[in-house]
Amino acid sequence: MTPTTPPVTLDDVRDAAARLRGVAHRTSVLRSRTLDALVGAEIHLKCENFQRAGAFKFRGAYNAASRLTPEELSRGIAAYSSGNHAQAVALAARELGTTAVIVMPEDAPPSKRAATAGYGAEIVPYDRYTGDRVAIAEALAAERGLTVIPPYEHPHVIAGQGTAALELVAEAGELGTLVAPVGGGGLIAGSGTAVKGLHAGTRVIGVEPEAGDDTKRSLEAGRRVSIPVPHTIADGQALHTPGELTFSVNRRLLDDVVLVTDDEIRDAMRFAFERLKIVVEPSGATPLAALLTGRAGPLAGRVGVILSGGNIDAERFAELCGHQVPAGLPRVGGHPGAGGR
Amino acid sequence: MTPTTPPVTLDDVRDAAARLRGVAHRTSVLRSRTLDALVGAEIHLKCENFQRAGAFKFRGAYNAASRLTPEELSRGIAAYSSGNHAQAVALAARELGTTAVIVMPEDAPPSKRAATAGYGAEIVPYDRYTGDRVAIAEALAAERGLTVIPPYEHPHVIAGQGTAALELVAEAGELGTLVAPVGGGGLIAGSGTAVKGLHAGTRVIGVEPEAGDDTKRSLEAGRRVSIPVPHTIADGQALHTPGELTFSVNRRLLDDVVLVTDDEIRDAMRFAFERLKIVVEPSGATPLAALLTGRAGPLAGRVGVILSGGNIDAERFAELCGHQVPAGLPRVGGHPGAGGR
Numbered sequence: 001m002t003p004t005t006p007p008v009t010l011d012d013v014r015d016a017a018a019r020l021r022g023v024a025h026r027t028s029v030l031r032s033r034t035l036d037a038l039v040g041a042e043i044h045l046k047c048e049n050f051q052r053a054g055a056f057k058f059r060g061a062y063n064a065a066s067r068l069t070p071e072e073l074s075r076g077i078a079a080y081s082s083g084n085h086a087q088a089v090a091l092a093a094r095e096l097g098t099t100a101v102i103v104m105p106e107d108a109p110p111s112k113r114a115a116t117a118g119y120g121a122e123i124v125p126y127d128r129y130t131g132d133r134v135a136i137a138e139a140l141a142a143e144r145g146l147t148v149i150p151p152y153e154h155p156h157v158i159a160g161q162g163t164a165a166l167e168l169v170a171e172a173g174e175l176g177t178l179v180a181p182v183g184g185g186g187l188i189a190g191s192g193t194a195v196k197g198l199h200a201g202t203r204v205i206g207v208e209p210e211a212g213d214d215t216k217r218s219l220e221a222g223r224r225v226s227i228p229v230p231h232t233i234a235d236g237q238a239l240h241t242p243g244e245l246t247f248s249v250n251r252r253l254l255d256d257v258v259l260v261t262d263d264e265i266r267d268a269m270r271f272a273f274e275r276l277k278i279v280v281e282p283s284g285a286t287p288l289a290a291l292l293t294g295r296a297g298p299l300a301g302r303v304g305v306i307l308s309g310g311n312i313d314a315e316r317f318a319e320l321c322g323h324q325v326p327a328g329l330p331r332v333g334g335h336p337g338a339g340g341r
Numbered sequence: 342m343t344p345t346t347p348p349v350t351l352d353d354v355r356d357a358a359a360r361l362r363g364v365a366h367r368t369s370v371l372r373s374r375t376l377d378a379l380v381g382a383e384i385h386l387k388c389e390n391f392q393r394a395g396a397f398k399f400r401g402a403y404n405a406a407s408r409l410t411p412e413e414l415s416r417g418i419a420a421y422s423s424g425n426h427a428q429a430v431a432l433a434a435r436e437l438g439t440t441a442v443i444v445m446p447e448d449a450p451p452s453k454r455a456a457t458a459g460y461g462a463e464i465v466p467y468d469r470y471t472g473d474r475v476a477i478a479e480a481l482a483a484e485r486g487l488t489v490i491p492p493y494e495h496p497h498v499i500a501g502q503g504t505a506a507l508e509l510v511a512e513a514g515e516l517g518t519l520v521a522p523v524g525g526g527g528l529i530a531g532s533g534t535a536v537k538g539l540h541a542g543t544r545v546i547g548v549e550p551e552a553g554d555d556t557k558r559s560l561e562a563g564r565r566v567s568i569p570v571p572h573t574i575a576d577g578q579a580l581h582t583p584g585e586l587t588f589s590v591n592r593r594l595l596d597d598v599v600l601v602t603d604d605e606i607r608d609a610m611r612f613a614f615e616r617l618k619i620v621v622e623p624s625g626a627t628p629l630a631a632l633l634t635g636r637a638g639p640l641a642g643r644v645g646v647i648l649s650g651g652n653i654d655a656e657r658f659a660e661l662c663g664h665q666v667p668a669g670l671p672r673v674g675g676h677p678g679a680g681g682r
Contacts, residue, residue, distance in 0.1 A: 028369055028371075030369075030391070033393075047618075049618045050371075050618055052374075054618065270655050273620050273655050273658070274620075274654055274655060277388075277390045277391055277395070277619060277620040277621075277651035278618060278619055278620065279614050279615075279618040279619065279620065280618075310618035313615055314611050314614050314615060314658075314662045314663055315663055315664065317614070317655075317658075317659070317663065318658070318659035318662070318663020318664070319663070321655045321659070322655055322656055322658065322659025322660070322663050323656065323659070
C-alpha cells in the first residue's frame, strides 16, 4: 500500500455490498413531507434501525467474518461489546455456520445478553471495573484460535458499514450532504468513502453527543485526543477517543462534526416515534437531532441521513421519552401526534 | 344497480387507486424473519401507519372528496370524528384546495384537535354526553352547503380503503390470507373486495378487540346487532354496531372474525416497537396480536396484514407499553430488545 492509498476505497465498499447481497437487509429509505418542510431540504432517511440485529453493525461484522478462511471460520470468531456489535457478530457467526464468543460486562443489560445468546453466541462475562475486555478477548482468541472481529478498527468492517450509504445513494441519487452518527467512526468512515467516491462534492457531516465529542476535538487538534468516558444517553457513542484507523480516514473525509445534547436526542427520538412512526435508539437519532435543531447547518438540496439503529426496549423508551414534551423542537401541524410523513 | 351487484367492486378500488396516485403514500410492505418464524408463514405487513395523516383513513376520505363537483368542493366538506378520520378529512380538504369542518367532542385529546386544526380544518366542538354529532354535522352541512364525508358508510370511502390491499397484493403477490382490523368495517370491506376480486380463494380474516365484537356477533346473528359502547384501548374499533353498508359487504366477504384482548394488543404493540422498530396504534396492532397469539388460526403460505395506523403519542405508548413485560407472548432470540427482523 503506497502512502497515498486510503485503507478503504469505494471498490472495497462495492465488494462488501456484493457479499452482503441477500444476507443483510437492503433497508428502506423513508421520506417525510413534515421533515422536509421543517428542514427546508429533501431528506432521505436510511433506516438501519430496520437492519438485521437492529443496527448497521451487521454489515461490517458479516463482511469481515465472511472473508476468513474456512479454517479460521471453523475455529470461530470473537468480539468484545455490550452493544449492537455483540449481536451483529453473533448473528454473522450463525449465518456463516460458525460460533461466536462475546466478551461482555457482567452487568450488561439482561436484554442485550439474552439477545446475543439468542443468536447462539457464548457470552464471557467480565468485571468492567477491574477487567480489560480487549485483553480478555485476545487471550481467549489466542487460547482457542478465534478471530476477533473489532467493532470499527478494521478495513473490512469499515467497508461493510459503507454499504448503507452506497444503497442510500443508489435509491436517492447524488447527495448534496450526508449526515451520520460518529461513535468509533466506522460507519461514517465507510459511508464517507462511499459517498465521496461516488460524488466528490458531497459534504459529509458527523454528529456526536455533546458529552462525547472526542472526534470533533480530535479533528480540531489534528490528532486523536482522549476525553473522560462520556455520560450520554447515546450509548453507542460513549467513547473516549476515536479509532486510529477510522480517524485516519475521517480526518480526510469529514467536512464537519456537530454536537447535539441528550435533550435534543430525546426530542428527535420522539419526533421519529410520533411523526415518522419508527423506533430509533439514542445514537441512531443524533443525525435527526442535528437536522431538527439546525445544528447540521443550513441544508439544501438532497440530504442523506443514516438512522443507525433501533435497539431500545419499550421500558427505556418510556423512561426517556414517555413524560412531558420537551420544549424547543419546532412543531408542524400543531402536534406530533398528528402523524403523517 | 341490480340486487346482485355489490356496492363496491374491484374496478371501484382500481379507480380509487388511480385518483390516489401521487397523493396518498404507496406505503412500505415490511417483512420480518422473526415474525415469519413465530407464525410459521410468510407475513407481509402493509404499513398504513406510514400513510399520510398516520392511518389508512386518508385513502377513503380523499377518494370520496375528490369526486365532488367543483361547486360542491368549493362549499367545503365536513366530518364527525375524534380520531384518524378527522385528520384524514382535514388533509383531504387541504389537498383539494377546500375547507373542512370537523365536529369533534369538546373533550377530545388536545393533540387530536391540534393535529386536525394543523391541517387547516375548522373544529366545531360538541358535548359528547348531550350532543348528537351526526345531527350537528348534518345541520351544519345543510346550513353551509357542506358535504359530509362519512368515516365508512360510503362506497367511495370503502373503495379508497381497499387500495391499501391492492398495493399489498401488487407487491407481495397472491395472498392465501388477508388479516385486517374491523372497526366500522370500511377498511376490511374495501380490502376484502380487492383481494377476493383479484384471487377468489384468498381468505379474509377480520380482527376485533374482545370488548368490541359487534361485527363478530352480527355475522353470527346474520344481522347487525348492537353491543354496549365497548371499553378497549383500541379506540379506532370502539363501535357499538357495524355500518349498514359495510356489513352488507362484509357478510359476503369475511371468512372469519377473531378477537384479541387489550393485553394481547399491548404485547403486539411492544413487539412492533422492539422487533419491527415501528410504531403502531392499538387498533393497528390488532392483526399482529391475532397472528402472535395464534388466534388468526393456523396460517401457512403468504399472509397479508394491514397495520392500519400509527397515531399514538409517546406518553400514551409509555402508559400502555412502558412498564413490565406482559407474559404470554412467544419470544424468539431471547428478548424483544434483540432487534432484527
